[in-house]
Amino acid sequence: MDVPLTQTAYDDAATRRAWRRTASFRLCAFLLSLASFVAWLYAVLLTPVWTLWVLMPALLVLIYVAMLNTARVSGVLSLRRILRVYPWQSVPGAASIAKNGTTRFSFTDPEHPDPDKRVSLGYGSFLGSGYTFWIRKVRSGDVDEVWFAGDPRFLGVVAVPGPRRLMGVAQREAVDCRTSARKRGVSPEARERAKAAGARVG
Incomplete structure (x- = not known):
């Protein structure tokens, strides 16, 4: 597949669509990360105290995933900025x-x-x-x-x-x-x- 012959990458319609898909996917992943904390809290309230031995490590994983998704969603505008400069x-x-x-x-x-x-x-x-x-x-x-x-x-x-x-x-x-x-x-x-x-x- 040939690259689009445009002055910048973002001038290409397919690139703009790809950026919007990327932005939507990262935003959804970020929102799901936030929702996972609500689900974790719900599990804590509905299960016996001893299950915290299992749920606490899960919380650490959720925090790490949320941090990654936060960085990814904040980088979406950076992608567009680069695409608006270079072909x-x-x-x-x-x-x-x-x-x-x-x-x-x-x-x-x-x-x-x-x-x-x-x-x-x-x-x-x-x-x-x-x-x-x-x-x-x-x-x-x-x-x-x-x-x-x-x-x-x-x-x-x-x-x-x-x-x-x-x-x-x-x-x-x-x-x-x-x-x-x-x-x-x-x-x-x-x-x-x-x-x-x-x-x-x-």
């Missing part, structure tokens, strides 16, 4: 499994004189990530080509061609204020685009 590009063979079991996306450095110079973005370092689409499908070899919108030196959105399964990826220094923002090897134009997409730039 899609097709990158065959970009996804692979790293030695630590996470998914690694490798892209060409857009401004390096050596065309073989690669920049990697990782995904899947959190607990339970092995059950997610991007770990399972890459590990099984079902994902070859990916679509990428962004600058791999900062951040971007990866998707299954279509696009489907939108997911944000980022270098730590582009989103974490506890690290130093990247300054070297980036032109002023690329820096301004990354800043417009929501990245920290030097």
Whole structure:
């Protein structure tokens, strides 16, 4: 499937539909996380006291899942911001499994004189990530080509061609204020685009 020839990814109608699906799915997952606490409390009130030995570990799991879903739903606007700055590009063979079991996306450095110079973005370092689409499908070899919108030196959105399964990826220094923002090897134009997409730039 060919990438849309639009100025930005979000100019493509299929991309806007994919973003809306992603936003709806993440919002529903977030609301279900909140509802699970009500169900847990209901179970506590209707069962004997001794069942707390079982229910307390379940509460810890629910809290962790709720934290993940909160982060995901808050990242939906970040996806749209990136898609409004960068166009899609097709990158065959970009996804692979790293030695630590996470998914690694490798892209060409857009401004390096050596065309073989690669920049990697990782995904899947959190607990339970092995059950997610991007770990399972890459590990099984079902994902070859990916679509990428962004600058791999900062951040971007990866998707299954279509696009489907939108997911944000980022270098730590582009989103974490506890690290130093990247300054070297980036032109002023690329820096301004990354800043417009929501990245920290030097």
